[in-house]
Each structure stands twice: as C-alpha cells, then as structure tokens.
Amino acid sequence: MSKEFTNALIHETSPYLLQHAHNPVNWKAWHPEVLERAKEENKLLLISIGYAACHWCHVMEKECFEDIEVAEVMNAHFVNIKIDREERPDIDHIYMDALQIMTGSGGWPLNIVALPDGRPFWGATYLKKERWIDMLSQLNALYQNQPEKVLKYAQDMAEGIRAINLVENKGSDALFGMKSLKEAVEDWSQYFDTFLGGHKRAPKFMMPVNLNFLLHYSTVVNDTKLRDYVYTTLTRMAWGGIFDHVGGGFSRYSVDTKWHVPHFEKMLYDNGQLVSLYAQAYSESKNVLYKQVVEQTIDFIKTELMGTNHGFYSSLDADSLNEKGQLEEGAYYVWKEKELKDLLGSHYDLFKDYYNINPYGLWERDKYVLIRNADGTDVAQKHKISTNTLERIIQDCLAILRKERDKRNRPRLDDKIIASWNGLMLKGVIDAYRYVEEPEYLELALKNAHFIEKNLAKEDGGLFHGHKNGKSAINGYLEDYATIIDAYIGLYEVSFDEHWLLRAKQYTDYCERNFKDVKSGLFFFTNKQDDFVIRRTLEITDNVVPASNSMMAKNLFKLSRFFPNEGFGDSTVQMLRNVQDNFTKNAQGHANWLQLVLYMNQPFYEVALVGDFYQEKANEIRRNYLPYTLFAGTGSGSELALLKNRQVEGITQFYICQHGSCQLPLTQTDEVLTQLRVQREP
Incomplete structure (x- = not known):
C-alpha cells in the first residue's frame, strides 16, 4: 500500500525511526550534514528522541507528528531530527541533562529545541497538539525577533551541561570505608518499602543494580533485616503483574505500589540483569520461586527476543492491536473475567x-492483570488439595492461556541488536548456568558470545554498537565495552576458556587507548575519534543500568587479579577516589560503585583450580553465592599468574589467594567453602 508521505527516515534501519518514516514531518536522522544544513538556513533544530517500545512516544506521534497542521509548522520553521535513544545514547545523555536542568525532570519522548549548532534552549516531554503548536510558534518568533536572548540562554545552558559532568582527579583522599558505607545504606533504607518491596512510591522500578548490591552487602555483614527486604522485593516482583506469568519475562516498571500494573514494554536490559539477580538470590536462598523466574525469563528471551543468529533483540512494545484493530497499551497481556471462565x-x-x-x-x-499476594498454601487448603496438585493445575491453566494469547496480535518487536544489552543478557545467562546449573544455558551463552565476536567486533580491535539486517553500525560506546568485558570475564569463570579472558583484556586495553580521560582518571562515554555535541560525557551515576564507568571500574578490579602487572588495580582505586564524594548523599545512584567499595574493604578471593577434575570441582563451589570470589582453572597448565606452575600430576588442587598470594593447597570442596565463608569479615 502506497503511503501519502515519506521522509528521509525511510533509509534508516532503526524500527523506531522507521515508525516515523511516513509522518508528514520532514524528519532527518542525526548526521553532521543535517546540522550544517541548519546553520546554512539559520533554522532552529527540533530534536525529538524516543524508542520503539515507548508508549507516550506513540501517543505523541499519533496526536502531533501524524497531523498535517502540526507538520506544516515544524517543516516551515525547523530542521526536524528524530533520534532513537537506544542507537544514540551519547546524544540522549546531553539533551536529557538539558531537560532536567530546565524542568527538574525527564522522560521520553524527549523534545528539544536547539540552535543550529546543537546547543539547547527549550525542552519538554509529551505535549498535546494545541500546546505543541503554540510552543513551537512562540519559540520560532523569539528566535526571529530576539536572537540575542536565545543565544545567551543557549550559551548558559551549554555551560551548565558541561559543568554537571565535571569530575576532579583527587589526590590521596582515603577510600570510602565500611563505616561510611553502613551510614550510607542506613540513610538509604528509610525509603525502603519493607512490606511490598522496592521504594515507598509509585511508579516502582525494579532497579536490579541496587538489589544486587544490597544482596551482597546484607550477606557479607549478616544484616538479616536488609536481606529480608531484598527477598521481599524479589518475591513481590515475581508475584506481581510486572512479571508475565503466562509467557515469562519482566515489563519495565509498575505504575502502582504493589508491582501490579506494568508499563507493558519488555526491555532486554531489564531482563538480562534480573536473570542474573534472581539466579544469585536462588543460590543464596534456595527459594524455588527465584529459580522458576530465571527459567521462565530465559524461555521468554529465547522465544521472543532472540534471532536465529543468537543475537538478542532490544524490546517488545507496550502497545499491541486490540480486538478493534487499534493500538492499545497492554492489550496482548490482560484478561477479562468471562474470558477466563470460558x-x-x-x-x-x-x-x-x-x-x-x-x-x-x-x-x-x-x-x-494477574497478580499473586501469597505463596499458594492458603489457596491449596481452601480447595482441599496439596500444594503440588495446586501447582500442576496452575501450570495447566497458564498453558491454556498461553495458547489462547498466541492467537492475539503480538506487540511490535524492536529487532535491532545492541552490543551493551547483549552483554547484560549474556552475563545473565552465564549466571543462570552457574547457579541453576542447566547445561543448556552455557551453550546459549557461548552461541551469543560467538555472535558478538562474529558480528560486533571491529577490525581495529573495537566494537560496533548495533547490528540490524546483517549489518553492524555505529562505533561502540563505553557501555558496550563495559558490559561485554564483564560478560567475558564471567564466561571465562564458567568455561575456563582463556580466549574469553584475553578478549576481555584486549577490549580493556582498547578502552584505555581510546576512551580514557587523563584529567579525571575516568573513561569518556564516546570514543575519542568520534564527534560530540557540547561535551564528551563521563557517565558515573548508576541507574536502571549501571553507569559505564562503574562497570569499567569493577572490570579493572577483577582483571587486576588475573593480570597483576598491568596497572588495572591502580586505575580502579583512582576511579573510586574520584567519584566517592557522591556516595553518602546518593547511595542509590551509586549502588554499583558501592559493590566496588565492598570489594575494596572486604576480603576478596581468587580461587585457582588445577588438575584433571578442575571443572567438576569448580562446579561444586561456583554454585554457591560467593560474590567476593573469582575463579581460574586449568587441567594442563596455563601462563596466567594464578595458575602457572601449580599442576601436580594425579591431584586436583584448590588454591585460595588474595592479590595472588595463596594459602597452602586444598583438595576438598567443603574445606574450600569453609575457608571462604569463615574468612569473611562482617
């Protein structure tokens, strides 16, 4: 069917950009030549940023960008640029900071009006048609009649955007210690909802970064109250409507306090981290619910978000077509009572x-929206059946619902493959193998890792950010390297194939050459070879996804244990010292950094296994929750410092080491576990 309108986005591959390719707005993708055109025509930039699974992005498209009257205003006075935030997080960082400076809040769709050189002076999220037209007309009139006022505001804004991202290189400040960490967690805990989990607010985001740190912290300091809070949160999320009981996988967040009604889009980055978190929690708690969540979520990923090449796709939309053929949020997932009865x-x-x-x-x-609020015992008693029978009947019912749901119009798929999100999902699958001990998960992890090697690795030793339709594009960002390095270290720890550890080191060396900021000791978000607007971002605040710098700092810490002569440990200390002033006033925004504080302040071990049965022995230890431990192993010798010259014929031995200094070897796994657990310092 021919379309009435087609714009330049038709040549892009991003599903989000292609969704707007037939708007009457003359959209362009972000390219340097587009900014040059704006300068030549002295037109303001109208920059609109979103992503394919974004519900309010779709609403604004329908109400504004598909409207001819709106398009006439936009086309007459602006150079209009559409950006997929998942393709260009570097641009999104700049303008999200600008919006938060201007309004105190953020979100998507993110709409910015900027000078032709990209300096912003106005921003908003979703606006209705009349308000949108009115604001654009006012902004254009202001630029035409009082350009000096606009220029002054844009210059001040640019300086503010630069200023909030400055990081000083600290000298010999003492590192953040356990006393300060305890105080920071206690202050943070006043916001905890100890009954329903998460924070005392709505909407509720799952924040796996925070829960991962809190699980680790509560375990090593033996804080049972805090550990109960973590388990309450994990259980309530698994019971809630935010988890898809029929098809597996988590939605992005819940709009209420009880994890009931989700904002229905499903993102790869959430599910990858949650698989890892629930696998670790299962290892520590042995709660079968957590194991089921891991299994169901990986099944969802394999069914809905994995290509035949074993690359993982980005997301499923919140909206799908209802029975009337109209896009409706959650239409694919919700049920009517009569339907369930029938x-x-x-x-x-x-x-x-x-x-x-x-x-x-x-x-x-x-x-x-299906939601549980109890473990099922009361239901079994009410219906006078065993809990085993209850679970069997529930599984049969869910299978019926899944078969019926498969007849519905499916949510739209964003099938671009993002390196960093694949790194997060790969790490999740690795942790699932490690703690749930399903051999299929190691096979899946290796297939995805080989996909990354084949399709996202560049000839210059770097990475591409994205892959779509058989083609890879956009130079990798720091987050791409950080997540894949982390995943490759984890893959080495479960496979003991040194290829993955050496690749992790190679990508780290590449980052040191191409991303390192000498002034701050941190890493820029973008490659030094790439263009930037206003600033090169230093990403340090942990959010739903950890900050790329906190991930790199932890990677450097771990690699310093494998490669002690490379200076990685010194870099870790300097990075931590340069950002630690933020920890006390905003612990929840630096949870991944705080786990590094635990690494620094608590005993951290390297367990080296050498001998014929090294893999089998490793499995017996690795299944335990030991977040302060790294593993190395070989059956026939290795040049790694931890393994070199340690082999004794006919014996499989364990070496428990700290900074490469090892105790006398052990031969029994129970002895190793006792040593690792006794030597923790609460």
Missing part, C-alpha cells in the same frame, strides 16, 4: 483465588 472451566475458581481475579487484581474497566 477458557479454564472447572479450574477457574482455583485460578481466580491464586491470581486475584477480584478487586485486588482489577486494572481498569473489566481488565485484569
């Missing part, structure tokens, strides 16, 4: 009690 028959009453088909589980009008 499908489940005699099992409906039991299912109703289990998943709260009642006022507690009602979303809006007559739509229900």
Whole structure:
C-alpha cells in the first residue's frame, strides 16, 4: 500500500525511526550534514528522541507528528531530527541533562529545541497538539525577533551541561570505608518499602543494580533485616503483574505500589540483569520461586527476543492491536473475567483465588492483570488439595492461556541488536548456568558470545554498537565495552576458556587507548575519534543500568587479579577516589560503585583450580553465592599468574589467594567453602 508521505527516515534501519518514516514531518536522522544544513538556513533544530517500545512516544506521534497542521509548522520553521535513544545514547545523555536542568525532570519522548549548532534552549516531554503548536510558534518568533536572548540562554545552558559532568582527579583522599558505607545504606533504607518491596512510591522500578548490591552487602555483614527486604522485593516482583506469568519475562516498571500494573514494554536490559539477580538470590536462598523466574525469563528471551543468529533483540512494545484493530497499551497481556471462565472451566475458581481475579487484581474497566499476594498454601487448603496438585493445575491453566494469547496480535518487536544489552543478557545467562546449573544455558551463552565476536567486533580491535539486517553500525560506546568485558570475564569463570579472558583484556586495553580521560582518571562515554555535541560525557551515576564507568571500574578490579602487572588495580582505586564524594548523599545512584567499595574493604578471593577434575570441582563451589570470589582453572597448565606452575600430576588442587598470594593447597570442596565463608569479615 502506497503511503501519502515519506521522509528521509525511510533509509534508516532503526524500527523506531522507521515508525516515523511516513509522518508528514520532514524528519532527518542525526548526521553532521543535517546540522550544517541548519546553520546554512539559520533554522532552529527540533530534536525529538524516543524508542520503539515507548508508549507516550506513540501517543505523541499519533496526536502531533501524524497531523498535517502540526507538520506544516515544524517543516516551515525547523530542521526536524528524530533520534532513537537506544542507537544514540551519547546524544540522549546531553539533551536529557538539558531537560532536567530546565524542568527538574525527564522522560521520553524527549523534545528539544536547539540552535543550529546543537546547543539547547527549550525542552519538554509529551505535549498535546494545541500546546505543541503554540510552543513551537512562540519559540520560532523569539528566535526571529530576539536572537540575542536565545543565544545567551543557549550559551548558559551549554555551560551548565558541561559543568554537571565535571569530575576532579583527587589526590590521596582515603577510600570510602565500611563505616561510611553502613551510614550510607542506613540513610538509604528509610525509603525502603519493607512490606511490598522496592521504594515507598509509585511508579516502582525494579532497579536490579541496587538489589544486587544490597544482596551482597546484607550477606557479607549478616544484616538479616536488609536481606529480608531484598527477598521481599524479589518475591513481590515475581508475584506481581510486572512479571508475565503466562509467557515469562519482566515489563519495565509498575505504575502502582504493589508491582501490579506494568508499563507493558519488555526491555532486554531489564531482563538480562534480573536473570542474573534472581539466579544469585536462588543460590543464596534456595527459594524455588527465584529459580522458576530465571527459567521462565530465559524461555521468554529465547522465544521472543532472540534471532536465529543468537543475537538478542532490544524490546517488545507496550502497545499491541486490540480486538478493534487499534493500538492499545497492554492489550496482548490482560484478561477479562468471562474470558477466563470460558477458557479454564472447572479450574477457574482455583485460578481466580491464586491470581486475584477480584478487586485486588482489577486494572481498569473489566481488565485484569494477574497478580499473586501469597505463596499458594492458603489457596491449596481452601480447595482441599496439596500444594503440588495446586501447582500442576496452575501450570495447566497458564498453558491454556498461553495458547489462547498466541492467537492475539503480538506487540511490535524492536529487532535491532545492541552490543551493551547483549552483554547484560549474556552475563545473565552465564549466571543462570552457574547457579541453576542447566547445561543448556552455557551453550546459549557461548552461541551469543560467538555472535558478538562474529558480528560486533571491529577490525581495529573495537566494537560496533548495533547490528540490524546483517549489518553492524555505529562505533561502540563505553557501555558496550563495559558490559561485554564483564560478560567475558564471567564466561571465562564458567568455561575456563582463556580466549574469553584475553578478549576481555584486549577490549580493556582498547578502552584505555581510546576512551580514557587523563584529567579525571575516568573513561569518556564516546570514543575519542568520534564527534560530540557540547561535551564528551563521563557517565558515573548508576541507574536502571549501571553507569559505564562503574562497570569499567569493577572490570579493572577483577582483571587486576588475573593480570597483576598491568596497572588495572591502580586505575580502579583512582576511579573510586574520584567519584566517592557522591556516595553518602546518593547511595542509590551509586549502588554499583558501592559493590566496588565492598570489594575494596572486604576480603576478596581468587580461587585457582588445577588438575584433571578442575571443572567438576569448580562446579561444586561456583554454585554457591560467593560474590567476593573469582575463579581460574586449568587441567594442563596455563601462563596466567594464578595458575602457572601449580599442576601436580594425579591431584586436583584448590588454591585460595588474595592479590595472588595463596594459602597452602586444598583438595576438598567443603574445606574450600569453609575457608571462604569463615574468612569473611562482617
């Protein structure tokens, strides 16, 4: 079917940009020549940033960007640029900071009006048609009639954008210690919702970075109250509607306090981190629910977000077509009571009690989002059946619902492959193999790692950021290297194939050459070879995804244990020293850094296994939750410092080491576990 309008986005590969390719707006993608055109025509830039799974991005497109009246205003007075934030996080960082300076908040769609050189002076998120037209007309008139006022504001804004990203290179400041860490966590904990999990607010984001740190911290200091809070959060999320009980996988966040109604898009980066988190929590708690979450989420990823090449796709949309053929948020996932009764028959009453088909589980009008609020024991007793029988019936019911749901219009898929998000998912699968001990997960991890090697590795030793339709593009950002280095270190620890450890080191060396900022001791988000607007970003604040610099600092710490003569440990200390002033006032925004504080202040071990049965012996130890431990192993010798010259014929030995200094070898796994656990210092 021919389209009435087609713009320059038709030549792009991003699903988000292609969604806007038939708007009447003359959209361009972000390219240097587009900014040059704006300078030549003395036109303002209108920069609109979003992503394919963004619900409010779709709403604004429908109300504004598909409207001819709106398009006439935009085309007459602006050079209009559409950006997929997942393709260009470097640009998104700049303008999100600008919006937060201007308004105190952020979000997507992110709409910015800037000078032709990219300096912003106005920003907003979603606006209705009339307000949008009115604001654009006012901004254009202001630029035409009082350009000096606009120039002054844009210059001040640019200076502010630079200033908030400055990091000093500190001298010999003492490193953040356990006393300060305890105080920071105690201050942070006043925001914890100890009944429903997460923070005392809505919406609720899952924040796996925070929970990962808190699980580690509560374990090593033996804080049972804090550990219970972590488990409460994990359980409530797994019970909530934010987890897809029918098809597996987590949505991005819940709009309420009880994890019930999600913002229905499913993102790869969330699910990758949550697989890792739940696998670790299962190892420590032995809660079967957590194991089930890991298994169901990986099944979802394999079914919905993995290509035949074993690359992982980016996301599923929040919106899908309803029975009227209209895009509607959550249409694919929600249920009506009559529908459930007809499908489940005699099992409906039991299912109703289990998943709260009642006022507690009602979303809006007559739509229900499945949610649990108990472990099922009471339901089993009420219906006079065993818990095993209850679980079997529930699984049968969910299979019926899944078969029925497969008949619905599926959410739109964003099938671009992002290096950093593949790194996060790869690490999740590796941790699932390590703690759940399903051999298939190691096979999946290796297939994805080989996909990355084949399709995202560049000839110059670097990485591409994205892959789509068989082609890779955009120079990798620091987050791409940081996540893949972390995953490759983890892959070495479960496979003991030194190829992955050496690749991790090679990518680290590449970052040292191409991303390192000598002034701050940190790493720029973009390659020094790449263009930038206003500043080169230093990403240091942990969010839903850890900051690229906190990931790199932890990578350097771990690699310093494998390669003690490379200076990686010194770099880690300097990075930590340069950002630690932020920890006390904002612990939750630096949770990944705080785990590095634990590494620095608590005993951290390298366990070296040498001998014929090194892999089998390693499996017996690795399945335990030991976040303060790295593993190295070989059966026939190695040049790694931890393994070199340690082989004794006919014996498999364990060496427990710290900074390469090792105790006398052990031969029994229970002795190793006792040593590792006893020597923790709470």
